Structures are given as C-alpha cells and as structure tokens.
Amino acid sequence: MSTAMEDPSNAVHLWRSTPWSWMRPDETEPTSVRMVLHPVDETGEANLASGSPDLFPVVVDGPETSLPDVDDIARHTLANLDATPMRLDLKGDLETVVNVDLCAAGHVAVGRLHIACHGRAVVHLHMSGDAGWCGLHLTGQVANGCSLSVIVTDELPLESRVVRCDDWRVGRDATFETGTLSVGGFRRKSDLRHHLDATGAAVRIGLAVHGQGKRHDDHHVEIHHHKGHTTSQLVANVACGGRSRSVGTGRLVIDVGADGTDAGQVFRNLLLSQGARADAIPELEVLADDVSAAHGAASASIDNDQLHYLMSRGLDLDEASAMIVEGFLADAFRPLAASEARRTLRDRLTVHLDCARIT
C-alpha cells in the first residue's frame, strides 16, 4: 500500500467542513492503541487477539462495489500507521457487557479493531489516554441472526485530535446497534459506515455530541441498504456551547431493488450559546420504489416552556438547563434496544456533564 496520497480537496464532500489538513497526524513514530479485554461472563466467549490487516475494510457477503475504499485518506492513513490490528471474536449469548479499554498513549496513537459477532453481545469500547492524536478504525460483521451492540465512549484530553472510521456489515435477520458519546478531543472527525447486506438486517444508531469551548466535531454517518426489508434508524443529538462547532452529515442510500426498506434519520441541534454553531445535513439516495425513508434536521436553543416547567419544580436556571441538556443528549440513545448499552452511555454522560460543570 502506498503511503503517498494527496490530500483531498476541500470540495470533496466528506472533507468540506473539516479539511484533512486539520486532522492529519504529525509525522512522528506512531504507537499502537493498547487494547485490554475485561473478563466476561461464562454464558459466551469473547476472545481478543491479533487480527489480519485484510479485515480492514471487511468483506462479508456484501457487494464489493459498496465497500469503503482505502483510497479514502483517513482509512488509508490508519492502515499505514497501524501494524498490529486486533480482532475480537464473540460467540454465544453474552449476558453482561463486554468491556474493552482502548488506551491511546504517546504523541500519535492508532488502533484498528475488527469485531466478529456470532451470538448476542453488548460491547463497550472506552477510549482513554493522553495521545495528542488518536486514530481508530473499527470494522465488524454481525453474522446472520445475531445481534451486536457497540457503544463507544472516551475521556481523551480536550486538546487532542481524533479520527475515527467505522465499517460495519450486518447479515440476514441480524441487528447492529451502536451508540457513541462524543465528548473528548479538540477536533474530531468520524466517518461511520454501515451496510445492511441481507433481508431482515437492522441497524440502529444513537449519537450524542457535546461541544464546549472551541471544540470541533464532525460526524459523517452512512447507512447503505443493499437488500430489501431492512430497517435503519439514526438519531443524532448535538448540544453545542461556547464557541464550539458541530457538523453532522447523514447519507442514507437505498439500492435498486431494496424494496420494503424502512429507514429514518433525524439530527437535532441544541445551541447553548450565541457563539456555538451546528450544521446538520441529512442526504437521501433512494433508488428503490417501495420504501419508507424519512429524514429531518432541527436546530434550536433551550425551550423556554421546558425551563419554566422545571423551575416551577424548584430547580434554578442552571440546574434546569443542565437537566434539559442531559436529557436531550441521553435521548439520542433511545433507538438502542439494549438497556445495558443505554445505561452505560447514560452513566458516562452524567459523569461527563458533572465534570464539565465543575471545570
């Protein structure tokens, strides 16, 4: 694989709001993100081991033409920087959350993890460490009839830069859920892609973003319905304060013949200050005839009636505002059916907002 690749022009849709020049890692020796699997219950198996570079991007029963290309600058860079990809195999019905710590230390840290699910599991990936730049590429496959929930949280330094790429493939009658609480990092670019490869596949995505100070967060979420009678739901709730900026783009593609698809995506922005800015751009490419595809985007400040209602119950202005913001962000995880996933994300959110208030 060549390491030389030209920077994409700012006219390229994916990099329009967050130029690659902002996100490119410094030219320094990278370190690998250290991945640690916590013990799991005995109802199933979870095994973390070295993985093959061939898994990135992953091909599983899906049309190759729709695969993310390594010509994509972010994926290309991550592939070149990380020599030790990892693989997490999940089997059986894991009743408790599978916790994996991702520790990003050093100036530039990069990690790639492939998750293969042949059962039912909730996986919590928690990123921490002091890396100035952190790159993470997640790929995964949910086998036919299986169910996987992946939640991603972080406590990366507020001055770090983060690049994340996801590529998930979901099989027949399989369900993939993912929830992300994006609160760390000074600049963050995420490119999350999901492929529904067979009939009955379902994808549910909850994304909560909290912007403070001058934080810049750009999430691009793609959902590809390759077959009919598949469902997807995306909820992205963004609360921006200070002079932070958020960009959310959702690309929903329904292929020719994917009739019976039911897809919806909604982006909601809550602006907490005059200087905050949030853009939401849902896009639909519907090539099938008989589908249900809904999308929406809305931006607003905190609702006065909600504030008045909470204040009439004794909460002062700050307490009432904080409750509304926390609820708004937590509501992003409503699509997730796995209660452990929702609870974990909710707990992390509460801790984050409590810390944010103190600081």
Place this chain on the structure above:
Amino acid sequence: MAGGLLDVKGLHATVEETEILRGIDLHIKAGEVHAIMGTNGAGKSTLASVIMGHPAYAITAGSIQYDGEDLTAMEVHERARAGLFMSFQYPSSIPGVQVGTFLRKSVAAVRGEAPKAREFRKELQAAMGVLGMDRSFLGRYVNDGFSGGEKKRLEILQMLLLQPKMALLDETDSGLDIDALKAVAEGINSLSKDSGVLLITHYNRLLELVVPDRVHVMIDGRIVQSGGPELAQRLEADGYEWLTPAL
C-alpha cells in the same frame, strides 16, 4: 381582605402587549379551596401562569402577595421553594429525563436537601398508590409520549411529593376518564388541610369530588361573580350567558 395565603390585588397582565388580565382581586386563606370557572379565553390559565411567574407574561399593574411576601419579586424556582405549586394544563415533556430522577431532584430542590433513598421510595410508593400509578412510570421520560390522563396524574403526583402550601391546578380534570378523575380528586383531597388550593376548571364534575369554599367566575380578564359551590352548579345548568350583563 388581608393576611391571606395568596392575595391578588388589581392585577393586570399582558402577553405580547395584549392585555389578558384586567384587574383581578383574589384572596385565598390557608386551608381554603377556591375554584375559578369561566369562558374560553377568559384569562384563567393566564392568571395561574402569572402567579407562577411565566416569563411570557408581564404584570402591568397590581400586586401579588404570597404568605406576606411580594411574590413578583421572586424567581420562579424561589416561588416553588417557598411552597407554591402549579399543575400545568399542558405540562412540558422533557425527553431523556426519567420521571424518577426528575422527582428526586425536584423534591431535593424544594425541601433544600436530598431525601434519603429509602424514605423517598416509601413516600413515592404511597403517593403513587393514591393515584393508582404503576412503578413503570418512574423509568419513562417526563411527559414524553404520555396520554392526557397520565400527564395529569404525574402533575398530581408531584404535588403530593412537594406538599405545597398553595397549589394552582390548571384544568387538572380535563381529558380524564371517571376513574382517573376520582384518583386525581383523591390526590387533591389528600393534600394537607393547611394548604390553599386554586382550581381552574370548566366543569362541575371535579367540584363534586373536591368541594370548594369559594367559586369565582372569570370573563374577559375579570372576576365577575363569586359565590359558594352552588354557583358552579348554576353555571353547569345555565352556562355563562346570564352573567354577561355583569360585564
């Protein structure tokens, strides 16, 4: 009349420069139940909102004394902490905020300290029992996807937990079926005997279950008639037309 729990004198209020309240006088003593009835758009809900301090309304004349204090000088949360409670006709939904969390935080705010978990659980169970509410309520988001009846029950549940000195109940009976109405009435009746209550309603059916000491009729931003519970019965029978000459 002076020295009441709630004393409203010559109250005028506007919303977006339109005058809604045109001189309201109302005096409620501790332990009294007053009812306000009136035509649509008479300003009944506005009166409750102004007393609670909704920022959309501006007081242009008059005064509101609560427990001897100038209520208009207090912030909304200070009014709540001083024992004023309003049951909203259309309570806001707060997505993502669970009822249980919301109740615990509001009780802590009004009482000035967080309730002990075990004691609070008992209180909650007792209050929910009065209203015939299921525990599953506590895990739902505040008023989010609630039916009209569920919203009203949650309002009364909050009232029972907060034990206000003065409760403003804005059309708490609207949209309730007979069983729900009885449960809500039981909740109101179980409020401390020292509490004042202002019921805003269109119908006598709630007043058969929560018997008021005084009934007031409000038309076009003014109280045009006051009387005992028999006034509500006459309104139920004859409507408001006979009061029109009083304007």
